[in-house]
Amino acid sequence: MLELRGIRKSFGRIEVLHGVDLHVRAGEVHALLGENGAGKSTLMKIVSGIIQPSDGQILIDGEVRSFATYDAAIAAGVGIVFQEFSLIPGLTAVENMFLGRELRGPLGLLDRKAMRARAQAILRTLEVDLPLDVPIARLSVAEQQFVEIAKALSLDARILVLDEPTATLTPSETEHLFKVMRELRAAGVAIVFISHHLDEIFEICDRITVLRDGEFVGSTDVADVTIDRLVEMMVGRRIENSFPPKPAPDPDARIVLEAVAVQLRRGGPVSSFQLRAGEILGFAGLVGSGRTETVLSILGEYGAARCTLRVEGVEKRLHDAADGLAHGIGLLPESRKEQGLITPFSILQNVSLNNYGKYRQGHWFIDFKKELACTRTAMEQVRVKAQGARARVDTLSGGNQQKVVIARWLNHDMRILIFDEPTRGIDVGAKAEIYQLMRQFTAQGYAIIMISSELPEIIGMADRVCVFRSGGIVATVEGDAITSEQIMTHATTGKVHHVA
Amino acid sequence: MSHDANTARHRALDWLLHSPLALPLVGLIVVSVMMAFASDNFFTVNNILNVLRQVSVVGILAVGMTFVILTGGIDLSVGAVMALAGTVAAGLMVNMGLHGGLGIAAALMVGTGLGVFNGVMVAWGKMPAIIVTLATMGIARGLGLIYSGGYPISGLPGWVSWFGVGRVGIIPVPVIIMVIVYALAWVLLQRTPFGRHVYAIGGNETAARLSGVRTRRVKLAVYAISGLTASLAAIVLTGRLMSGQPNAGVGFELDAIAAVVLGGTAIAGGRGLILGTLIGAVLLGILNNGLNLMGINPYMQDVIKGLIILLAIYIGREWR
Numbered sequence: 001m002l003e004l005r006g007i008r009k010s011f012g013r014i015e016v017l018h019g020v021d022l023h024v025r026a027g028e029v030h031a032l033l034g035e036n037g038a039g040k041s042t043l044m045k046i047v048s049g050i051i052q053p054s055d056g057q058i059l060i061d062g063e064v065r066s067f068a069t070y071d072a073a074i075a076a077g078v079g080i081v082f083q084e085f086s087l088i089p090g091l092t093a094v095e096n097m098f099l100g101r102e103l104r105g106p107l108g109l110l111d112r113k114a115m116r117a118r119a120q121a122i123l124r125t126l127e128v129d130l131p132l133d134v135p136i137a138r139l140s141v142a143e144q145q146f147v148e149i150a151k152a153l154s155l156d157a158r159i160l161v162l163d164e165p166t167a168t169l170t171p172s173e174t175e176h177l178f179k180v181m182r183e184l185r186a187a188g189v190a191i192v193f194i195s196h197h198l199d200e201i202f203e204i205c206d207r208i209t210v211l212r213d214g215e216f217v218g219s220t221d222v223a224d225v226t227i228d229r230l231v232e233m234m235v236g237r238r239i240e241n242s243f244p245p246k247p248a249p250d251p252d253a254r255i256v257l258e259a260v261a262v263q264l265r266r267g268g269p270v271s272s273f274q275l276r277a278g279e280i281l282g283f284a285g286l287v288g289s290g291r292t293e294t295v296l297s298i299l300g301e302y303g304a305a306r307c308t309l310r311v312e313g314v315e316k317r318l319h320d321a322a323d324g325l326a327h328g329i330g331l332l333p334e335s336r337k338e339q340g341l342i343t344p345f346s347i348l349q350n351v352s353l354n355n356y357g358k359y360r361q362g363h364w365f366i367d368f369k370k371e372l373a374c375t376r377t378a379m380e381q382v383r384v385k386a387q388g389a390r391a392r393v394d395t396l397s398g399g400n401q402q403k404v405v406i407a408r409w410l411n412h413d414m415r416i417l418i419f420d421e422p423t424r425g426i427d428v429g430a431k432a433e434i435y436q437l438m439r440q441f442t443a444q445g446y447a448i449i450m451i452s453s454e455l456p457e458i459i460g461m462a463d464r465v466c467v468f469r470s471g472g473i474v475a476t477v478e479g480d481a482i483t484s485e486q487i488m489t490h491a492t493t494g495k496v497h498h499v500a
Numbered sequence: 501m502s503h504d505a506n507t508a509r510h511r512a513l514d515w516l517l518h519s520p521l522a523l524p525l526v527g528l529i530v531v532s533v534m535m536a537f538a539s540d541n542f543f544t545v546n547n548i549l550n551v552l553r554q555v556s557v558v559g560i561l562a563v564g565m566t567f568v569i570l571t572g573g574i575d576l577s578v579g580a581v582m583a584l585a586g587t588v589a590a591g592l593m594v595n596m597g598l599h600g601g602l603g604i605a606a607a608l609m610v611g612t613g614l615g616v617f618n619g620v621m622v623a624w625g626k627m628p629a630i631i632v633t634l635a636t637m638g639i640a641r642g643l644g645l646i647y648s649g650g651y652p653i654s655g656l657p658g659w660v661s662w663f664g665v666g667r668v669g670i671i672p673v674p675v676i677i678m679v680i681v682y683a684l685a686w687v688l689l690q691r692t693p694f695g696r697h698v699y700a701i702g703g704n705e706t707a708a709r710l711s712g713v714r715t716r717r718v719k720l721a722v723y724a725i726s727g728l729t730a731s732l733a734a735i736v737l738t739g740r741l742m743s744g745q746p747n748a749g750v751g752f753e754l755d756a757i758a759a760v761v762l763g764g765t766a767i768a769g770g771r772g773l774i775l776g777t778l779i780g781a782v783l784l785g786i787l788n789n790g791l792n793l794m795g796i797n798p799y800m801q802d803v804i805k806g807l808i809i810l811l812a813i814y815i816g817r818e819w820r
Binding site for chain 2: 299301320321322324325326330331333338339340341342343344345349352353354356360364365366405408
């Protein structure tokens with residue numbers, strides 16, 4: 001029913017899809033699998049006309065089609081339910097389903113009755129019962145998803161793309177969703193199902209296509225494949241040698257930070273871990289598995305249900321990042337632009353932002369000479385390449401910007417650095433430099449937590465790895481057990497420990 | 501020699517293109533020259549001192565407003581807070597026979613207290629500044645009217661007028677107060693870590709917080725400063741009117757915001773200089789004064805001022 005042939009897509013000079021094939025038949029649920037950044041979402045945006053392929057063909061019922069816009073794809077019978085819903089929270093389910101194509105009565109006024117009746121009819125075929133007259137925001141995530149699906153069906157979608165629909169659902173809600181999916185399958189709808197949860201794929205899907213780094217790896221029937229084989233297809237065999245050698249583990253290293261119990265949501269899983277001086281502790285897992293939320297909870301910057309900590313063996317509760325700083329914990333946030341840099345500031349001002357304790361003049365005033373000297377030293381330590389300390393940070397490359405944010409923490413009496421996706425969006429050379437720096441820091445006695453969605457990076461850098469799934473740590477591996485297969489298996493099938 | 505001259509010229513051009521002060525200064529010069537041509541009386545020492553004296557109340561309010569806007573906030577309550585502080589001070593001095601110094605201290609406490617209230621609501625209550633300060637504006641105005649029964653409180657001791665119309669040499673006292681306030685604000689913003697944090701919050705609040713800046717305290721402080729400058733303005737105004745006027749200062753918050761924005765400070769925060777605000781306030785004052793000297797209908801003056809502000813912001817938008 002839906003066939004993609006040799007789809008390529010480039011953004012600027014970088015090609016992110018290198019000729020992907022996908023063949024989805026009517027009445028099947030087809031899983032699209034791959035690591036973070038493998039190109040699944042990009043591919044689905046092409047299918048739904050949001051972006052255009054650089055090369056390749058889209059065929060529907062054997063006819064070559066090209067979608068200039070999202071609307072053109074909808075007209076051709078493609079419906080898509082995104083991870084982030086496109087519903088308007090203040091409107092009701094009916095209003096959302098008919099948004100932009102409201103049914104009108106004879107006077108040009110809204111024909112509420114007709115819309116309501118059609119909405120009810122569609123939801124009835126899905127065997128879904130939900131309140132039609134309250135704002136969408138008051139519905140559960142699962143109910144909102146059903147509204148999205150109903151909306152797509154009301155547009156006569158014959159091909160339905162579900163992008164990680166189960167990521168935020170409870171097990172019983174997931175069960176209900178699967179029931180709806182089975183009904184749609186029986187009605188001849190072709191469903192593309194994106195999920196990181198391999199157990200779900202074995203439960204609901206008929207066929208599987210795997211992508212890796214924008215490459216088409218293969219398609220197979222679910223019956224012909226095992227979890228191990230799937231994981232292997234997803235991670236492949238990649239050689240990375242830009243990583244500095246790992247030092248021998250020191251079993252006697254003191255524990256600088258112990259998370260006794262971190263519970264992100266009430267009723268969710270409870271995690272614990274220990275961080276030792278001189279080690280890099282990797283936080284692996286899929287996007288949305290709770291890694292960033294966990295480190296933010298430690299710093300008191302995320303409203304976790306529970307977060308009990310011991311810093312250097314003493315029970316502590318941190319209220320904000322400033323408390324973290326006072327206890328020697330620094331953060332390199334996930335998003336440089338939004339959380340790391342003050343973009344209108346110079347390098348100097350960005351680095352000294354949290355450093356003023358170091359250079360005061362007469363207690364109240366900034367000692368500008370010392371500020372410049374300290375900043376230059378920090379810049380040299382991390383090897384920032386720039387015109388000078390007064391260059392604006394928005395003129396720097398991504399790698400150098402990242403180093404500026406790191407430099408901010410070097411003038412302090414720091415013990416713990418948290419690096420959240422430290423190499424995202426920076427070039428290979430700068431990546432290697434940042435890896436070197438991290439090892440240099442651990443050699444000086446820092447302890448580092450590194451969150452990364454790139455498996456090679458986790459494997460190449462981390463001394464120990466905590467694997468996250470669905471908001472909690474499902475496994476901690478170390479030494480030779482740190483392999484792609486191990487981590488991927490835990491991240492996709494690991495059992496979450498629910499503790500009261 | 502010629503090389504040096506070139507780099508000097510280059511630097512001057514660079515400054516003109518990149519300093520946030522450049523545009524306000526150009527505006528000030530253009531408007532002054534226009535006014536000088538329009539009226540012979542404009543460029544006299546007396547008239548200039550007069551303009552500065554007239555500017556002083558809004559000018560002082562605009563200092564606190566600059567701090568607040570630099571963090572990306574706004575303070576709509578300054579006019580009403582100023583009226584309340586002046587009324588309370590006058591009431592305490594006239595009706596309760598309180599010592600003058602205590603009256604002034606009371607004014608400062610009322611203003612700063614309401615500023616702290618705004619700051620707590622914005623920083624800890626996590627409410628939008630525009631709503632919080634709008635509410636405070638109503639509350640302060642109402643309290644002033646309740647306290648005074650709606651009538652001006654007059655009968656102040658004579659020395660109070662010194663703050664409003666007194667002179668040191670030929671310089672009016674309000675102008676001296678204004679200059680001191682600007683100088684202190686400059687030191688705070690340019691020479692202290694606090695000032696840097698103010699800019700950082702306007703530049704990127706999340707980044708500032710995650711790097712360990714205590715952003716809530718900084719925000720509290722800027723609203724407190726705004727309350728403090730409102731009460732300083734109240735002292736000057738009370739001295740000029742020689743009474744506590746519960747209805748004074750209606751719309752002054754808008755003039756103060758206009759002065760800040762005309763002075764080149766980004767309304768979203770993070771960029772701007774206190775000196776720019778002074779230029780902006782003087783620019784507004786010159787417009788008022790010049791349009792008056794030209795004998796233009798006061799209703800028309802408001803229209804012209806509005807259009808000029810719009811034009812200035814439009815040009816400033818394209819500047820960087």
